[in-house]
Amino acid sequence: MSKYNEGARINVDLISFKGEGIYVPFDALLQKEGKNYSFIVQGKQTKVKEVQLLYTGLKGGVISGLDVDDEIVVAKSDILLKLLAGVAITIKDK
Numbered sequence: 001m002s003k004y005n006e007g008a009r010i011n012v013d014l015i016s017f018k019g020e021g022i023y024v025p026f027d028a029l030l031q032k033e034g035k036n037y038s039f040i041v042q043g044k045q046t047k048v049k050e051v052q053l054l055y056t057g058l059k060g061g062v063i064s065g066l067d068v069d070d071e072i073v074v075a076k077s078d079i080l081l082k083l084l085a086g087v088a089i090t091i092k093d094k
Contacts, residue, residue, distance in 0.1 A: 013059065021054045021062035028072050029053070029061065030080040038066060039073040039080060044088045046073055 004010060029051070030037045036053045039046040051065035066072065073083060083089065 013057075019054065019062070021064050022066050022068065023060055023062050024066075024072060025060040025074055027076060028074045029063070030077060030084065032084075036063070037080075037084070038063070038070075039083050040066070041071040041073060041089070041091065044090075045086075046083045046089060048084060 024038065028038055030039075036051050037048050038051050039048055049065055049070075051063040053061050053063055055062040073080070073089065075083075
């Protein structure tokens with residue numbers, strides 16, 4: 001059974017992109033010195049990966065350079081900068 005009633009109105013984000021890539025929110029990207037980076041969770045540390053921004057929308061972008069299985073960090077840029085410096089992370093329950 002659906003949690004929505006027939007005729008209910010819901011908000012959706014529609015992304016139209018022709019090509020291959022992974023959609024991530026802007027808070028999963030760090031832009032520094034003209035390059036784009038994402039952070040992959042590895043235990044209590046993160047691994048920084050350079051990614052290519054293929055397309056941008058209002059709330060995020062389509063990137064290449066990550067694997068579909070990668071668990072990414074989503075945080076404000078000041079936190080991502082700390083991760084770049086090697087600060088350990090705490091993972092909250094989803």
